[in-house]
Amino acid sequence: MIKNESDILDYIQAKINTKSPNVVKSIGDDCAVIRISNKQSFVITTDTSLEGPHFTKDYTAFEIGYKSLSTNLSDIAAMGCIPKYIFMSLTLPKLDTNWIKSFYKGIAAHVEKFNLALIGGDTNRGPLSISIQVIGINKSKILYRDGANFDDDIYVSGKLGLARAALILKNKKKFIKEFNMLKKHLHMPIPRIDAGLKLSKFANSCIDISDGLMKDLSSIINQSNCGAEIYLERIPTHRLLKKLIPKSKYYECLIGGGEDYELCFTVSKPQRKNMQLIAKNLKLPLTIIGKITKKKILFKENGVEKKLNIKGFDHFS
């Protein structure tokens, strides 16, 4: 029986060939990695954005274009690589000139910022759906989920829970002002390309937090065959969250809610100074929220273990 996304992956891996001589990383990380020379690899990701799970009717066409590409670029960031080429398979219910132009302006914003090239794709008629592939190349080391070492510091970039908080506050008349402050984190997440590239020299493992810290950190833990201790009170967030989000939903927001598109990564302790320098240069908080242990994930709140019943995002469960 196939009950969730992970069952589909298990079925594919059991029944279909996923290996090839130059494929350094196949299914199971933020990107697939194909070696193209001794020093150079292509890192490749593909993600589909749909109305419902990824955007809603209140998004502008610009925001839909922007976010669809952000989610793909975030996968390249998690590998510590440079995005280069885009392919777009776009399904549109109708040809609305203004919508299409505005959508592509959202795409163009990233293309210009990161010096990308849109080099292929196709267009179809049907329910709105945006499938994007991005190919990147490595600058130095490629970061994987399976490289975490015992006693590594666990970091996150930026602030967590803001996209989920925006989703909770949306359409609540009382919180229009607060929603408008948080909205950009939900509608236009910034892919952490610069941070990924700077980290790639120092970090041992990395993942982007698209399905929630709990689920995405678990991928690092499982694939690196280790454990983790997380200090909940150190998880960086916006001051509004403690004020606005009901206590029962607070940690769900912080570590269960997806769509943060920040990076979670592990670095050996002697690199703390380098991390501080990178944070300062990028003007982006890089916060230690825990450490890699030998087994299991343990959450602590001010030194006391806290049991949390939180699942990450799965499209089918």
Next chain:
Amino acid sequence: MIKNESDILDYIQAKINTKSPNVVKSIGDDCAVIRISNKQSFVITTDTSLEGPHFTKDYTAFEIGYKSLSTNLSDIAAMGCIPKYIFMSLTLPKLDTNWIKSFYKGIAAHVEKFNLALIGGDTNRGPLSISIQVIGINKSKILYRDGANFDDDIYVSGKLGLARAALILKNKKKFIKEFNMLKKHLHMPIPRIDAGLKLSKFANSCIDISDGLMKDLSSIINQSNCGAEIYLERIPTHRLLKKLIPKSKYYECLIGGGEDYELCFTVSKPQRKNMQLIAKNLKLPLTIIGKITKKKILFKENGVEKKLNIKGFDHFS
């Protein structure tokens, strides 16, 4: 105003960067081509399959999987290249274990035959949609649409019009037997990978006939800046078509109808013997249907010019 697929492409090319130093071919051919070394390039295609334009409710899940990958592999065939890696972004309305297993068996049929590896993708919930990317590598020369030379023979592989004929005969009680004979050409088109590879040494230009010979040959003509003369009576098809398809729809079937997934290519005359040898070895008809001229496309039926009012497939017009 954006009125069709080609307007979207024009808008993209005007407003978004589509160039990059190692990109040998960007938007505008069956695949994009990225140079990875002096001798080696990646050829990359992406295509989405949807219920309606690409398959209908009567397709089995196996056929949907098979055909979705066929259409992508056909693009690699048109470049004369070897398919290697697949990425699949799958949107499913629900998790139906039997459907999913049967779908992936359709994918696996190609994976085994062509020694491919499925190395990435994602899964979402929503209206059924299958976005596949295939990366191939060149064996020798890469075939483009813009390489046709004056006086080249124009060839097609296999037989044309069969998929369209199946579509016309579908659901007509009188023609159940005939539909069942032609159905495989509509539901399970064979990507001409072997033919593309053999041709790649000799041909000057190539395209796959997915939107109909009329439209796809026009791409060769426009991009190669030349013309063509087509001898309608030489276009290879199945004997059933003359018998079953009304005269008014006959040429529409043969050269207007899409989904043949055969190759249309041009080769200089001195290579005729080589073409005959390839056809014999592959047990696949390779038929000369016309020649490259200086300008315009001219259709002739037994020596007499014939005006045809046929458009190829466009999702929006």
